[in-house]
Amino acid sequence: MRMLFVDDEEPIRELMCRYAARGGYDFTAVADGQEAIKLLNNSKDNPVTILITDLSMPGMDGMELLDYVEDHFPDLIAVLITGNDNIKHSKASLVVVKPFNCGEMLAKVAALAVK
Numbered sequence: 001m002r003m004l005f006v007d008d009e010e011p012i013r014e015l016m017c018r019y020a021a022r023g024g025y026d027f028t029a030v031a032d033g034q035e036a037i038k039l040l041n042n043s044k045d046n047p048v049t050i051l052i053t054d055l056s057m058p059g060m061d062g063m064e065l066l067d068y069v070e071d072h073f074p075d076l077i078a079v080l081i082t083g084n085d086n087i088k089h090s091k092a093s094l095v096v097v098k099p100f101n102c103g104e105m106l107a108k109v110a111a112l113a114v115k
């Protein structure tokens with residue numbers, strides 16, 4: 001199971017990488033949607049199972065990234081992170097509202113892949 005984490009804020013990426021390493025997850029973090037798409041397309045040898053993306057990012061936002069993923073990687077499990085708890089529907093399997101506990105969030109997300 002490989003996780004790809006997309007967030008424009010470096011401190012959050014670093015924090016998540018630390019928790020992911022502690023949890024033993026195969027985890028990669030990138031800063032934006034374009035980088036995420038590049039990585040998804042170049043990871044045939046070790047495909048991404050779960051995409052965790054921030055909603056609010058400069059350039060391509062999380063919704064646009066989920067649109068792309070729905071079209072090109074329909075089997076990918078998508079998780080959306082947002083500061084807005086009014087997001088009612090999206091293309092994500094799970095919506096995580098900020099602030100969240102990193103360790104708990106990773107465990108919850110990983111559980112989606114073993115269902």
Ligand SMILES: [Mg+2]
Pocket residue numbers: 007008009054055056057
């Ligand atoms: Mg953001």
